[in-house]
Amino acid sequence: MTLTIHDVAQRTGLTTYTLRYYAKEGLLDFVTRSSNKLGTRLFKESDLEFIYLIKCLKNAGLSIKEIKTFVDWTMAGDSTIAERRDMFQKRRTALQQQMADLQATLDVVNYKYWYYQVAEDAGTCAVHDGMPDAEIPEKFRQVKHRLSALDGIKDA
Template identity: 85%
Template sequence: MYLTIHDVAKRTGLTTYTLRYYAKEGLFDFVTRSSNKIGTRLFKESDLEFIYLIKCLKNAGLTIKEIKTFVDWTMAGDATISKRRAMFQERRTALQKQLAELQATLDVVDYKCWYYQVADDAGTCAVHDTLADDELPEKMRRVKHQLAAQHNFTAD
């Protein structure tokens, strides 16, 4: 049984526009086409796994050109295994760095939520001038000191 582009869109969460764009860029060269004049793409269930992988690669920050290279390597077979592995290792390293940066950003946002909650409860931001370091929750103390060290300012 074959799936239409609309079926694939529903199953993958990608729009038909995105799927057609990916097809135009050569990302679906592995998909069977009908023999009619139009050459309609006939997606199989097994094609969905690869489409999910393409979606993952896009979400991981690869460009269409980089994804096309990966698709080409995959279609070339086992001779490109080391290239594909290296690509995933590089992407994992980049994503780990992004995650660390996002965690640091989230820590600051958490700090500011805490900061303004305390200030709101007291009716003034000046309440923070009266708090000793040991009165701050450990995580908030750490973030406050990191902010001060990075920017050489008080963390208002």
């Protein structure tokens, strides 16, 4: 059973425009084409897995050029296993750092949410002046101290 580009778009969440762009950039060279004048792409179910992988690599921050290199390595076969593994190792390290950075940001946002909830309940931000650490939820203490160390900013 073959799938149309519209079927693939619907199943992958990518637009037909994006799929055509990926094809133009050489990311879908593995897809069979019809023998008619138009050379219509004839997607197979098995092509979807690779398209999902391309989508994942794009979401992971790889450029089209980097994804094209990966596709080329994959098409080259087993001789490029080490290069593909190294590419995933580098991307994994970069994503782990991004996740750590996002977690630190979320910690600050959660702390400030708590800060302003307490201030709203008390009717003033002054409620935090001189508040002992014991009254600050443990999960926010480190964030508060990190923020306080940044310039002695009381309420940013």
